[in-house]
Every structure is written in C-alpha cells, then in structure tokens.
Amino acid sequence: xxxxxxxxxxxxxxxxxxxxxxxxxxxxxxxxxxxxxxxxxxxxxxxxxxxxxxxxxxxxxxxxxxxxxxxxxxxxxxxxxxxxxxxxxxxxxxxxxxxxxxxxxxxxxxxxxxxxxxxxxxxxxxxxxxxxxxxxxxxxxxxxxxxxxxxxxxxxxxxxxxxxxxxxxxxxxxxxxxxxxxxxxxxxxxxxxxxxxxxxxxxx
Numbered sequence: 001x002x003x004x005x006x007x008x009x010x011x012x013x014x015x016x017x018x019x020x021x022x023x024x025x026x027x028x029x030x031x032x033x034x035x036x037x038x039x040x041x042x043x044x045x046x047x048x049x050x051x052x053x054x055x056x057x058x059x060x061x062x063x064x065x066x067x068x069x070x071x072x073x074x075x076x077x078x079x080x081x082x083x084x085x086x087x088x089x090x091x092x093x094x095x096x097x098x099x100x101x102x103x104x105x106x107x108x109x110x111x112x113x114x115x116x117x118x119x120x121x122x123x124x125x126x127x128x129x130x131x132x133x134x135x136x137x138x139x140x141x142x143x144x145x146x147x148x149x150x151x152x153x154x155x156x157x158x159x160x161x162x163x164x165x166x167x168x169x170x171x172x173x174x175x176x177x178x179x180x181x182x183x184x185x186x187x188x189x190x191x192x193x194x195x196x197x198x199x200x201x202x203x204x
Contacts, residue, residue: 059121059130059137066118073115080108084174092181095188102181109174116167120145123160127151 084105091101121144124133128151136144145164152160 059125059133063122063125063133066122070118070122073111073118076111077115080111081170084108092177095185098181098185098188102178102185105174105178105181109171109178112167112170112174116145116164116171119160119167120148120164123148123157123164124151127155127157 088101088104088108091097091104120136121133124136124144124147128147132147132151133144136147139147145168149161149164152158152164
C-alpha cells in the first residue's frame with residue numbers, strides 16, 4: 001500500500017515538473033518573441049528616421065541647387081515658348097514638317113515640366129518644409145507640384161498657384177498637342193499612301 005502511494009506521488013511529481021517545464025518553455029518563447037518584435041520595431045524606426053534625415057538633407061541640397069538654377073531654367077522656358085510660337089506652330093501647319101513639330105513640342109514640354117517641378121519643390125519647401133516635400137515625392141515623384149499649389153493656396157499666394165497651374169498647362173498641353181499632331185501626320189500619310197496606290201493601280 002505504501003509502495004503504491006509512493007509510486008503515485010512520484011508520478012504526479014514528475015508530471016507536475018514536466019507541466020511546469022512546458023509552461024516555463026512557453027513563457028520563455030513568448031518573452032523571446034516579444035523581445036525580437038520590440039527589437040525589430042526599434043531597428044525599423046531607427047532606419048526610417050535615419051533615411052528620413054538623409055532625405056531631408058538631400059531635399060535641402062536639391063532646393064539650394066534649384067534656387068541657383070531657377071534663373072537659367074526661366075530663361076530656357078522663355079526660349080521654349082518663343083520656339084513653340086514662332087517655329088514649331090508654323091511647322092505644324094504643313095504635313096512634311098508636322099512630325100518634326102510634334103517632336104519639338106515634346107522637347108519643350110520637358111523644359112516646362114522641369115521648371116514647374118522645381119518651382120513646386122521650392123514652394124512646398126518654403127511653406128511646409130522638407131517633410132511635405134518628402135510626402136510629395138512619394139506621390140509618384142510629381143506630387144510636389146500639387147502639394148506646392150495647396151501650400152501656396154493655404155498662404156493665399158495666388159500668384160504662385162497661378163504660375164504652377166500655367167506650368168502644368170504648358171507641360172501637358174504641349175504633350176497633348178504633340179500627340180494630336182502625330183495622329184494627324186499619320187492619318188495624312190495613310191491618305192497619301194492610299195492615293196498613290198490608286199494612282200498606280202491599272203484602270204479597269
């Protein structure tokens with residue numbers, strides 16, 4: 001009888017120790033997983049703020065370069081406008097030079113676009129700081145222009161809003177005009193090809 005009680009006592013003792021060991025292991029694993037999760041969050045946050053600091057420094061440097069380049073880009077924009085009105089527009093009237101005019105309008109659109117983008121960056125930087133510029137850049141890279149328009153509007157700087165709006169109009173208007181000219185050029189070219197086939201075909 002005593003031997004049976006001792007065996008039962010030993011069995012229960014071993015079982016309780018095993019159960020306690022399982023609980024301890026689960027506890028240790030849970031604490032370890034929590035520690036790993038906290039470490040991951042801390043490292044991710046550190047990397048994020050480090051990259052944000054680098055981005056802010058890069059943006060500030062880009063803003064300084066943009067301020068230095070602004071007079072030259074404005075001069076290039078004026079030349080592009082003169083070329084568009086007095087050279088490309090007359091060329092667009094004739095079929096033989098219409099393709100070259102379309103290519104020229106695409107090139108001028110890049111001049112307008114670069115100037116507008118730099119203006120958007122500088123205006124956003126001026127009113128809302130580098131963090132807003134980072135947010136604008138995350139919007140497919142071109143978000144600094146609408147963010148700059150919004151920042152200027154919040155500060156009632158309607159002249160700057162108008163300048164950015166005109167820049168967008170010139171940029172996308174030139175590209176749309178170029179696409180339209182290419183379509184007209186191709187349509188006219190097909191008409192001439194059909195006419196040449198008809199002229200070369202033997203009359204029945």
